[in-house]
Amino acid sequence: MTDQLIPGRRAFPADDPIFALNTEAQARRATGESILNATVGALLDDSGQLVVLDAVMDLWRELTALEIAPYAPIAGDPLFLKALVRRHWPRLDAAGAACTTPGGSGALALSLRNFLEQGQRVLTTAPFWGPYATLAAENGMSLATAPWPRAGEPLDTGAWEAALRTLMRDQGRVLLWLNDPCHNPTGRSLSSSDRASLLTLVREVAALGPITLLLDFAYLDYTREPEAVAAALGEYAALGAEGSVLVGACLSLSKSMTLYGGRCGALAFPWCEDPALQAALTQSCRGTWSNCAKAPQALLLRLERDGKAQARLAGEHRHWSDVLGARAAALDEALAAEGMKALRWTGGFFVCVPAADPEAACVRMKEDGVFTVPLPEGLRVGLCGMRASDAPRLAQALRRVVAVS
Numbered sequence: 001m002t003d004q005l006i007p008g009r010r011a012f013p014a015d016d017p018i019f020a021l022n023t024e025a026q027a028r029r030a031t032g033e034s035i036l037n038a039t040v041g042a043l044l045d046d047s048g049q050l051v052v053l054d055a056v057m058d059l060w061r062e063l064t065a066l067e068i069a070p071y072a073p074i075a076g077d078p079l080f081l082k083a084l085v086r087r088h089w090p091r092l093d094a095a096g097a098a099c100t101t102p103g104g105s106g107a108l109a110l111s112l113r114n115f116l117e118q119g120q121r122v123l124t125t126a127p128f129w130g131p132y133a134t135l136a137a138e139n140g141m142s143l144a145t146a147p148w149p150r151a152g153e154p155l156d157t158g159a160w161e162a163a164l165r166t167l168m169r170d171q172g173r174v175l176l177w178l179n180d181p182c183h184n185p186t187g188r189s190l191s192s193s194d195r196a197s198l199l200t201l202v203r204e205v206a207a208l209g210p211i212t213l214l215l216d217f218a219y220l221d222y223t224r225e226p227e228a229v230a231a232a233l234g235e236y237a238a239l240g241a242e243g244s245v246l247v248g249a250c251l252s253l254s255k256s257m258t259l260y261g262g263r264c265g266a267l268a269f270p271w272c273e274d275p276a277l278q279a280a281l282t283q284s285c286r287g288t289w290s291n292c293a294k295a296p297q298a299l300l301l302r303l304e305r306d307g308k309a310q311a312r313l314a315g316e317h318r319h320w321s322d323v324l325g326a327r328a329a330a331l332d333e334a335l336a337a338e339g340m341k342a343l344r345w346t347g348g349f350f351v352c353v354p355a356a357d358p359e360a361a362c363v364r365m366k367e368d369g370v371f372t373v374p375l376p377e378g379l380r381v382g383l384c385g386m387r388a389s390d391a392p393r394l395a396q397a398l399r400r401v402v403a404v405s
């Protein structure tokens with residue numbers, strides 16, 4: 001044991017559990033075994049290669065030395081922030097209080113430090129993207145959850161109201177991380193009526209104290225229903241414009257541009273011009289990573305000026321959304337053939353199969369050579385890393401374990 005390590009930092013697992021599962025899957029595949037690895041969290045084509053968007057890579061190759069080498073401004077390039085916000089809300093003409101961050105993860109981390117005190121709880125959905133809990137723990141905080149609706153079921157507004165009111169009563173403030181539309185890991189967005197109910201509750205509780213609604217937009221470009229995504233953005237914009245709730249977005253180039261390793265994103269509050277909020281964000285940037293990589297910011301500015309590249313990128317997003325949609329449809333069909341419920345994917349990289357004992361189910365499926373990620377609510381299946389033709393094998397393995405677990 002390293003004495004220098006302070007006691008509270010000595011008992012972490014050596015490897016992230018998802019990466020550990022992936023390593024195990026790859027090791028078994030290397031011995032010649034037929035492995036279905038649905039743990040992967042990046043988009044792969046049907047031959048298992050990482051998808052890298054051509055429109056983005058062509059722009060990347062055009063970047064000049066001065067678009068790569070200099071420091072970017074501490075809070076990020078204001079033109080980049082405006083361009084990124086306008087990708088989501090084209091009618092806005094300013095980013096509001098905003099800063100560039102290393103991916104959506106950086107934006108989430110900064111939101112904790114600026115909107116909650118140590119020891120408080122951030123509200124999110126169950127299930128949620130696992131690192132949400134790690135981000136909270138690293139900042140001396142924890143998560144509170146309220147349920148994401150199951151496929152075909154409405155939002156449990158009672159549970160959401162209780163969660164919002166309890167946190168407001170206990171903390172005097174609420175930070176809500178909402179990964180909608182295109183939720184990870186369920187692969188479903190809120191229905192318009194569920195969203196309206198939730199926003200009504202948020203408005204009501206905002207009368208009792210400050211609420212920050214941070215929308216996590218990691219997967220918006222990969223959807224079966226782009227019109228519904230656009231409508232959702234409009235509903236959130238309307239709430240933001242009202243001003244009673246601080247509405248912000250956690251934006252990322254990781255999936256949208258397949259620039260996972262470029263580590264770029266933003267935390268933006270487009271309807272807030274408060275200089276104190278901007279100053280707090282800038283201070284957090286300076287005190288955490290100083291400033292972010294310049295190249296991805298420069299790339300987005302090139303994209304903004306290049307209509308042809310935008311059209312090409314939109315075509316690529318459509319293509320890969322169709323591929324994900326075909327994988328999801330094949331899985332639903334295979335589940336139906338096994339007598340199981342459809343998952344009804346509408347967007348994002350994942351779906352989640354409800355299971356009573358997900359840890360045990362995951363272990364049993366590994367015996368069949370099928371790898372999924374156990375979450376408290378079920379098994380996460382990465383549509384992004386599987387082929388449609390894998391669906392029958394996956395569904396059979398799922399039925400065997402979900403029925404018995």
Ligand SMILES: Cc1ncc(COP(=O)(O)O)c(C=O)c1O
Nearest residue numbers: 103104105129179184218252254
């Ligand atoms: C729901 C969700 N939010 C945020 C992120 C953050 O990703 P990044 O930090 O690469 O932008 C991810 C990545 O998988 C995610 O799934």
